Amino acid sequence: MQRSAPPKTAVLDPTTISRAKLGDIDAFTAIVEAYHPRCMRFARAMLRNIDDAEDMVQEGFVRVYRALPRYEERQRFESWLFQILGNVCRTANTVHRREVSRRIEDDGALERVASHDEPSRAFDHEWGEAVRKALAEVPDYNREIFLLHYIEGFGYDEIERMTGVKQSALKMRVKRASDLLRSLLAKEANT
Amino acid sequence: MSSDDNDLIVNRAIDELRRLPPLDRDAVDRVARAAAAARVSPADGEALMERRRMRSMRIWSAVALASAAAVAGFVAGELRPSRMQTPQTAGTPVSGKSAMTLRPVANHPSEIVAIPQPFMFEHKSARRVAIVGDFNNWDPKANAMVRDASGLWSTILPIMPGRHLFGFIVDDSVFTLDPRKPKARDPDLGSEGSVLMVGRP
Amino acid sequence: MYCRLMVVAFVVGSSHAVAAQENTLLIPSDREASAQVASIVASAAAAGLPTNPIVGKVRYGVNITRSKPRDLVAAARLVAERLEIARTSLEPSPSHPEIEAGASALAEKATPDALKAVRHASGSQPVVEPLGLLTQLLASRVSVKRATAIVTDLIKRGATPQQLVALGNDVGSFGSGDAAVAAAEIRVRGLIAVLAAQGASGTATVAPADAFTIKSASAPPGTPPPPRRP
Numbered sequence A: 001m002q003r004s005a006p007p008k009t010a011v012l013d014p015t016t017i018s019r020a021k022l023g024d025i026d027a028f029t030a031i032v033e034a035y036h037p038r039c040m041r042f043a044r045a046m047l048r049n050i051d052d053a054e055d056m057v058q059e060g061f062v063r064v065y066r067a068l069p070r071y072e073e074r075q076r077f078e079s080w081l082f083q084i085l086g087n088v089c090r091t092a093n094t095v096h097r098r099e100v101s102r103r104i105e106d107d108g109a110l111e112r113v114a115s116h117d118e119p120s121r122a123f124d125h126e127w128g129e130a131v132r133k134a135l136a137e138v139p140d141y142n143r144e145i146f147l148l149h150y151i152e153g154f155g156y157d158e159i160e161r162m163t164g165v166k167q168s169a170l171k172m173r174v175k176r177a178s179d180l181l182r183s184l185l186a187k188e189a190n191t
Numbered sequence B: 001m002s003s004d005d006n007d008l009i010v011n012r013a014i015d016e017l018r019r020l021p022p023l024d025r026d027a028v029d030r031v032a033r034a035a036a037a038a039r040v041s042p043a044d045g046e047a048l049m050e051r052r053r054m055r056s057m058r059i060w061s062a063v064a065l066a067s068a069a070a071v072a073g074f075v076a077g078e079l080r081p082s083r084m085q086t087p088q089t090a091g092t093p094v095s096g097k098s099a100m101t102l103r104p105v106a107n108h109p110s111e112i113v114a115i116p117q118p119f120m121f122e123h124k125s126a127r128r129v130a131i132v133g134d135f136n137n138w139d140p141k142a143n144a145m146v147r148d149a150s151g152l153w154s155t156i157l158p159i160m161p162g163r164h165l166f167g168f169i170v171d172d173s174v175f176t177l178d179p180r181k182p183k184a185r186d187p188d189l190g191s192e193g194s195v196l197m198v199g200r201p
Numbered sequence C: 001m002y003c004r005l006m007v008v009a010f011v012v013g014s015s016h017a018v019a020a021q022e023n024t025l026l027i028p029s030d031r032e033a034s035a036q037v038a039s040i041v042a043s044a045a046a047a048g049l050p051t052n053p054i055v056g057k058v059r060y061g062v063n064i065t066r067s068k069p070r071d072l073v074a075a076a077r078l079v080a081e082r083l084e085i086a087r088t089s090l091e092p093s094p095s096h097p098e099i100e101a102g103a104s105a106l107a108e109k110a111t112p113d114a115l116k117a118v119r120h121a122s123g124s125q126p127v128v129e130p131l132g133l134l135t136q137l138l139a140s141r142v143s144v145k146r147a148t149a150i151v152t153d154l155i156k157r158g159a160t161p162q163q164l165v166a167l168g169n170d171v172g173s174f175g176s177g178d179a180a181v182a183a184a185e186i187r188v189r190g191l192i193a194v195l196a197a198q199g200a201s202g203t204a205t206v207a208p209a210d211a212f213t214i215k216s217a218s219a220p221p222g223t224p225p226p227p228r229r230p
Helices: A014-021 A025-046 A050-070 A077-101 A105-117 A119-123 A126-137 A140-151 A156-163 A167-190 B003-017 B025-038 B049-076 C002-026 C031-046 C052-065 C069-089 C096-107 C112-122 C128-139 C144-156 C161-173 C178-201
Strands: B115-122 B129-133 B152-159 B162-170 B174-176 B183-185 B192-198
Touching: A014 A025, A014 A050, A025 A050, A025 A077, A025 A140, A025 B025, A050 A077, A050 B025, A050 C144, A077 A140, A077 A156, A077 C178, A126 A167, A126 B003, A140 A156, A140 A167, A140 B003, A156 A167, A167 B003, B025 C069, B025 C112, B115 B129, B115 B192, B129 B152, B162 C096, B162 C128, B183 C128, B192 C128, B192 C161, C002 C031, C002 C052, C031 C052, C031 C069, C052 C069, C052 C096, C069 C096, C069 C112, C096 C112, C096 C128, C112 C128, C112 C144, C128 C144, C128 C161, C144 C161, C144 C178, C161 C178
Parallel strands: none
Antiparallel strands: B115 B152, B129 B162, B162 B174, B162 B192, B183 B192
């Protein structure tokens, strides 16, 4: 089954990353501009609490900026970026699960306020809403690999380097995510 | 449902999920400001050395020029002592982005005063124990502690309200934390200290 | 003229000697690094910023961590920059202790907006203890957004400086990481309950017992939350 490749990120000047490594904030800002929409897309799909997406993306970029001196250009920059962002989102999901289990009524009010305008509502329609609801049902560890492979366009070899998980296991996770999405969306697709 | 239909469903879902949100320039600015505020700490690595070496060369060039100007002015009899400036003059930026300018700073001494805080540390065999922290510029000579017969070292120091890091220096050689206090890592230099929070009554 | 030249030579020479003495006091093993730090300190002083945090950081590196001189110079610059950002974020006219507290929070990845939110919530009251709590929460790996919300909410509920400090000491004892964050949340809820009880019994001034919601830093108290970001 052949799927189309995802659209590419804006191309950066090759010296931009080198300058950012030296602490050039303008160069770093150019990197953020180039990758911010993709990172927001990934974070919104990954996070249990969509309200945290911008904060987590910001946290990810700040970690990238702090770690830039250690970045070695053997690894593609965007796979390194998404490796860091994935770590941030995974931690946020863990914290969110624990917060949810202890939440009191006041925090429930916070959740309701936050959901008043979903970030994606600008382009949502019924199908989009159904897709996001179905994706939220996919376990975190399967969802992450599904997003990295099919949405962000990383190959299995690259994801193996990013996550430390063997390619065979990665493919199984993607398959399970696809199967679950298919079963949840089949009814919606036929209506 | 055929397998092609099944693939179509997942493909449609992927197409939906691939839709990119528009670029939020305000969010990008927030990220850049947060990164600039966090900045790379020395504990992270050494890649900023070249840039900072260039910056220090500019500073020393300014030192030389300012010194020459000061001497020339004095000899000419036109320079007033109150106008002599250090090489790093007000308004010369430390970093390329955040220039420091003279602005009034209030000091409200009547509102925020130091609060006496007791410190205790058990060490029976130590010959000398000093407390060091951000409240005494980590100077081992500043505040020696007093030992009682049981080997308990103690002192009371006036500490400004806020959060502080500290530790003890044992026999002028070993830095150790307070086992009764929480600990935290210094965000710039990476080592741990004991945490003390002090509040106004 | 000759006398003036001699005086100049003496002044320049002795100022170099004094500067050299001062430099070696800062980083004994490296004259050039000491001079760089001295410049940073002088610049901060000229800008009206507190200089103790800069000197303290360098002394910490010299006496405790034995860091490399170039790392100490970099750290001194970082501290100076944070002090400036803190001063701007905590306007109008923050005190030196407040600027130092703000810089400490920035070092733990607080944002300028977080500092502004704490200042706004505190009104004319000093923000040293709230910023200390903010720093402690961040050091325990609570998110910036959540930590800011906790601190501003406690201020609005009338938490005293001592209560904020006690909470900070408790939070610090939990360490950092997921478990610490969860434990901190429980402790925060306990303090909120205490404040609510104090308000009911009239023993302390508390803000109206509204739902625990995050409010915009720029909105006056009592206004509804702003629309979510697009």
